[in-house]
Amino acid sequence: MRIEDVYIWDINAKWLGITPYQLMENAGAGVARVIEERFGKGLKIAVFSGTGNNGGDGFVTARHLSFENEVALFLVGDEAKIRSEEARHNWEILKGLDFVEIKVLKDSAYIRSLDLSGFDVIVDALLGAGTKGEPREPIRSAIEKINEYAGEVRIVSVDLPSGYPSKIRVKADFAVTFQWDKEEYEGFERVVVKIGYPRELYHLVGPGDAKFALRKRGEHKGQNGKLLVIGGSEDYFGAPYLASKAASYLVDLVYLAMPEYSAKRISDPDLILRPVEGRDFVPGHVDTLLKLAEKVDAIVIGPGLGLSDETKAFVREFVKHCAKPMVIDADGLKAVAEDLSVLRGKTFVLTPHAGEFRVLFGVGPEGPLAEKAELVMEKAGEIGGTILLKGAYDVISDGKTWKYNKTGNMGMTTGGTGDVLAGLVGALLALGNKPLRAASVGAFLNGLAGDMVKEELGENFTALEMAKKVPHTVKWALEF
Numbered sequence: 288m289r290i291e292d293v294y295i296w297d298i299n300a301k302w303l304g305i306t307p308y309q310l311m312e313n314a315g316a317g318v319a320r321v322i323e324e325r326f327g328k329g330l331k332i333a334v335f336s337g338t339g340n341n342g343g344d345g346f347v348t349a350r351h352l353s354f355e356n357e358v359a360l361f362l363v364g365d366e367a368k369i370r371s372e373e374a375r376h377n378w379e380i381l382k383g384l385d386f387v388e389i390k391v392l393k394d395s396a397y398i399r400s401l402d403l404s405g406f407d408v409i410v411d412a413l414l415g416a417g418t419k420g421e422p423r424e425p426i427r428s429a430i431e432k433i434n435e436y437a438g439e440v441r442i443v444s445v446d447l448p449s450g451y452p453s454k455i456r457v458k459a460d461f462a463v464t465f466q467w468d469k470e471e472y473e474g475f476e477r478v479v480v481k482i483g484y485p486r487e488l489y490h491l492v493g494p495g496d497a498k499f500a501l502r503k504r505g506e507h508k509g510q511n512g513k514l515l516v517i518g519g520s521e522d523y524f525g526a527p528y529l530a531s532k533a534a535s536y537l538v539d540l541v542y543l544a545m546p547e548y549s550a551k552r553i554s555d556p557d558l559i560l561r562p563v564e565g566r567d568f569v570p571g572h573v574d575t576l577l578k579l580a581e582k583v584d585a586i587v588i589g590p591g592l593g594l595s596d597e598t599k600a601f602v603r604e605f606v607k608h609c610a611k612p613m614v615i616d617a618d619g620l621k622a623v624a625e626d627l628s629v630l631r632g633k634t635f636v637l638t639p640h641a642g643e644f645r646v647l648f649g650v651g652p653e654g655p656l657a658e659k660a661e662l663v664m665e666k667a668g669e670i671g672g673t674i675l676l677k678g679a680y681d682v683i684s685d686g687k688t689w690k691y692n693k694t695g696n697m698g699m700t701t702g703g704t705g706d707v708l709a710g711l712v713g714a715l716l717a718l719g720n721k722p723l724r725a726a727s728v729g730a731f732l733n734g735l736a737g738d739m740v741k742e743e744l745g746e747n748f749t750a751l752e753m754a755k756k757v758p759h760t761v762k763w764a765l766e767f
């Protein structure tokens with residue numbers, strides 16, 4: 288688990304109803320418990336808090352320890368800077384108490400004059416996962432003051448030694464960190480305490496994943512992703528249009544390559560049409576499209592292509608020579624199913640439903656979620672890419688880990704919802720997301736769009752209404 292996961296878990300935990308207040312209470316209670324287990328009670332304890340949530344954990348720790356210990360709480364910084372609601376809430380509680388001595392320290396010189404020799408334990412809750420760069424004043428002086436007592440006073444850090452990973456960090460006996468050890472933490476002893484997360488958070492896709500996936504890269508035109516959608520045939524033009532329309536809300540430019548015969552049916556100013564001659568895609572179109580592919584960040588290939596041998600040969604030839612991240616969907620899946628070797632060395636997401644999964648791998652995904660996940664993970668590992676298995680719960684795996692998505696509803700069995708999904712996954716790839724996150728968040732937003740449309744129109748809706756809901760799903764996720 289990485290620090291980024293902490294923020295995704297906190298947001299997804301809130302989505303499940305586990306509030307940041309509960310997490311902070313459990314974090315502070317956990318630190319207090321470990322301190323009393325290790326050092327006993329009736330102690331003189333100094334808690335140093337910063338103005339972030341690490342400091343917030345310190346406020347809770349101070350309150351819990353004050354029940355059977357003498358506690359002094361030093362806030363280092365301006366209390367007006369205490370940012371989060373949960374940290375402020377715990378600060379207000381502390382200020383309302385009488386047995387905890389509180390000092391607000393803003394002046395580095397004063398901090399450097401402190402005498403901490405009378406304390407048995409110092410709790411370091413100055414900086415945590417939100418640290419950026421070397422510790423700045425007055426936090427820096429507090430770190431150096433605490434370090435004067437390393438070896439003679441017990442020093443316990445909350446989450447990580449403040450200042451880490453810079454060299455100017457608290458010399459802690461150990462850190463009490465939360466829920467799991469983090470990959471980035473090393474060089475100091477950690478004690479892990481749980482703070483109330485359910486195991487589902489390892490796998491369930493939520494607004495936390497979406498927030499990280501939707502961070503816009505630059506604000507300049509054309510930096511926020513370019514996507515090429517390849518689809519359509521003599522009989523179908525709706526599918527590639529739906530994929531393109533949905534994607535156009537997330538990326539700057541969407542090129543839509545279709546046979547000219549059906550391209551005539553599309554007139555949407557948001558899309559850049561790139562018709563190719565004829566009625567269906569054939570191998571002769573590969574070079575033209577590979578040239579077009581050089582201009583974009585990701586590709587969706589498959590919606591509405593049709594299943595003629597020529598078209599399937601076109602798909603395999605294109606995939607074999609394409610160097611960009613690809614979503615292979617719908618008829619494109621049946622084309623590559625005939626020769627999976629074209630996927631070797633590629634970056635891709637396959638988006639099969641159960642039937643297409645069976646065509647691809649000769650086995651149907653049955654049974655409970657965990658069994659399906661194992662199968663999807665095994666097949667994704669075998670083909671070296673990411674698979675998004677669509678279903679009541681979508682299951683996504685890159686062969687190393689797996690995710691599942693619960694958004695969506697039965698109204699989405701209507702045609703075209705898979706095209707919207709393929710467009711969203713392609714757009715998220717084009718925004719620079721890795722395939723696992725692009726596929727997971729694509730499934731999440733697609734289902735959310737379906738849920739929002741159902742809210743409005745009931746269960747009879749079209750995929751076009753879903754595509755038009757995409758901006759609302761993005762807004763909801765970013766504001767969550």
Ligand SMILES: NC(=O)C1=CN([C@@H]2O[C@H](COP(=O)(O)OP(=O)(O)OC[C@H]3O[C@@H](n4cnc5c(N)ncnc54)[C@H](O)[C@@H]3O)[C@@H](O)[C@H]2O)[C@H](O)CC1
Nearest residue numbers: 310339340341414415416417418419420421422423446465
């Ligand atoms: N799920 C969990 O693990 C939980 C963790 N909790 C605690 O939350 C902190 C992370 O809180 P956050 O507010 O994001 O950041 P910090 O408190 O670490 O610091 C931000 C704070 O400090 C200022 N700051 C940042 N860098 C510097 C610097 N180099 N010098 C000086 N000041 C700096 C910044 O301006 C902010 O004011 C995590 O570590 C856990 O302790 C939750 O409480 C419970 C769930």
Ligand SMILES: [K+]
Nearest residue numbers: 414445447449
């Ligand atoms: K800390």
